[in-house]
Amino acid sequence: MLNLNFVSSPLEQFEIVTLIPIIFKNLNISITNSSLYMIIIFVVITFFSNLSLFKNSLIPNYLQFIKESFFNLTSNIVKDNLGSKGEIYVPFIFTLHLFLFTGNLIGMVPYSFTITSHIIFTFSLALSIFIGINIIGLKTHGLNFFSLFLPKGVPLFIVPLLITIEFLSYIVKVFTLSIRLFANMTSGHTLLKIIAGFSWTMLKAGGLLAILHVVPLILLLALIGLELAIAILQAYVFTLLSCIYLNDVLDLH
Amino acid sequence: MPQLDFIIILPQIFWFFLIFISLYLYVLHYFLPKLIFSLKFRKLVVKKNNLEILKLNSAFIKQKKLLNSKLIYDLKSFKSCFFFNLKKINNIFIKQKYSNPEILNKKVLSFIVNTNLFCSKQILNAITILPSHLNSQK
Numbered sequence: 513m514l515n516l517n518f519v520s521s522p523l524e525q526f527e528i529v530t531l532i533p534i535i536f537k538n539l540n541i542s543i544t545n546s547s548l549y550m551i552i553i554f555v556v557i558t559f560f561s562n563l564s565l566f567k568n569s570l571i572p573n574y575l576q577f578i579k580e581s582f583f584n585l586t587s588n589i590v591k592d593n594l595g596s597k598g599e600i601y602v603p604f605i606f607t608l609h610l611f612l613f614t615g616n617l618i619g620m621v622p623y624s625f626t627i628t629s630h631i632i633f634t635f636s637l638a639l640s641i642f643i644g645i646n647i648i649g650l651k652t653h654g655l656n657f658f659s660l661f662l663p664k665g666v667p668l669f670i671v672p673l674l675i676t677i678e679f680l681s682y683i684v685k686v687f688t689l690s691i692r693l694f695a696n697m698t699s700g701h702t703l704l705k706i707i708a709g710f711s712w713t714m715l716k717a718g719g720l721l722a723i724l725h726v727v728p729l730i731l732l733l734a735l736i737g738l739e740l741a742i743a744i745l746q747a748y749v750f751t752l753l754s755c756i757y758l759n760d761v762l763d764l765h
Numbered sequence: 766m767p768q769l770d771f772i773i774i775l776p777q778i779f780w781f782f783l784i785f786i787s788l789y790l791y792v793l794h795y796f797l798p799k800l801i802f803s804l805k806f807r808k809l810v811v812k813k814n815n816l817e818i819l820k821l822n823s824a825f826i827k828q829k830k831l832l833n834s835k836l837i838y839d840l841k842s843f844k845s846c847f848f849f850n851l852k853k854i855n856n857i858f859i860k861q862k863y864s865n866p867e868i869l870n871k872k873v874l875s876f877i878v879n880t881n882l883f884c885s886k887q888i889l890n891a892i893t894i895l896p897s898h899l900n901s902q903k
Contacts, residue, residue, distance in 0.1 A: 527767040528777070540775055547780035554784050561796045570806060583800055603797055607789045630768050636778050698768070 522705040526629055526698065546633070549625045553614045582610070586751065593755040594762070601758065608641075609751040612693075616743035619697065620736070628746075629697040631690065638690035641754050649761035660764055689753055696746050700739045707732050 533542040561579065572580060586606045590598045612628065619626025627633055649657045661678040662671065711728035714721040882888065 523766055528770070528773045530776075540772070541779045542776050543780070544773065544776050546773075546777055547784075550780055550784040554788055557788065558791060570803060570810070572803065576803070579800060580804065583797075583804075603793045604789065606797070607785070607792045610792070611785060611788060630773075630777060632768070632774050632777050633781055636781060640782075694768075 522702045522709065525625075525701060525705060528630070545625050546627055546630065549615075549618065549627050553611065553618060553627070556618070557610060557614055582613075585609075585748075589748075589752055589755050593752070593759045595759075597762065598755070598758070601755075605751055605755060608754065609747060612747035612750055613744065616697065616747050617740075619701070620740055620743055626697050626701060628693055629701060631694045634690040634694045635686075638686050641689075642686045642757075645754075645758055645761050648758070652762060653764060657761075657764070660761070685757060689750065693746050693750055696742055700742055704732065704735055704739060707735060 528544045528546050530542045530544050531548060533540075535542070560575070583606065586609045587602060589609075590602050590605055594601065615627045618624060619629065649660070653659075661675050661682070663674070663678075666674060707728050711725045711732065714725040714728065
């Protein structure tokens with residue numbers, strides 16, 4: 513009974529457990545707890561959006577106002593970075609922002625699972641965005657798209673070195689985008705788990721330490737506030753950077 | 766580290782794409798039209814109100830201009846009435862060579878005094894006139 517919730521390592525919270533195994537033509541596409549949480553995110557978003565827009569009034573009530581201000585936030589990101597030609601991309605950026613925002617916040621609930629704390633998830637997201645941006649760039653500019661790697665006004669003998677550096681930094685953008693989100697989420701949750709483990713161990717030890725177990729708890733409270741802010745901020749930063757990369761490609765600097 | 770197991774790649778990617786695409790379609794077809802409708806409607810209301818204000822303002826300014834022009838016309842006719850007679854009086858004085866302003870002032874003053882004493886209806890009505898035998902008995 514005492515060891516019911518006892519986990520041996522702080523990284524065990526990120527394990528993916530298969531809930532309903534589905535094997536389709538030798539491919540494993542079972543429903544894991546990660547997929548379950550993605551479905552929960554979808555249900556939460558549709559539930560909240562339907563509730564707030566049921567009586568769509570001219571002067572909004574509170575829930576509709578929250579949704580409208582969230583939409584205004586995302587729309588401002590697109591407008592500031594892409595200008596008027598970016599209106600086509602607003603639904604996609606809005607979906608991205610909403611998905612990451614809700615995913616990060618649901619992971620803050622105790623004992624739940626953060627889908628963005630997996631490198632495969634963030635990497636596939638960043639890679640698909642990167643491939644999409646490249647296709648958009650190639651379609652708008654044709655072969656002129658590769659002039660992205662050569663800034664203006666460069667003396668001729670530096671050109672090969674500069675092209676290599678620009679190309680590498682372009683490729684690394686995918687990795688930084690995904691690893692930023694993944695590392696922030698993983699480290700935050702691991703830290704919370706470790707400090708909660710400290711507090712629990714101190715309480716179990718008894719004596720003076722049992723009274724002092726409040727100290728890690730207060731630290732944990734502050735850290736949860738910080739983690740909440742980081743969760744919201746990382747979702748915002750991901751969408752902002754995607755918009756900036758899209759603008760870079762559409763304008764060629 | 767559980768994130769780096771290879772067995773979990775395909776379920777994650779598959780379900781991620783499925784859920785994300787369905788969410789995108791839901792947002793595009795249901796959520797955003799409703800949300801943007803109220804935002805756009807508000808802007809439309811503000812624009813319509815501004816147009817109304819502009820119309821009312823222009824009508825008001827037109828009326829004001831009309832009133833002003835009428836007023837100026839009437840005042841001008843008034844002024845011409847006055848100064849037309851004043852010109853006649855000026856001509857009389859110049860003909861009689863009263864270019865000295867002191868004599869002119871004296872004449873105008875005597876004129877005013879005499880008209881107020883002897884030609885004013887109110888003063889004449891206030892004087893009681895009695896027959897002579899009643900006067901001598903006083």
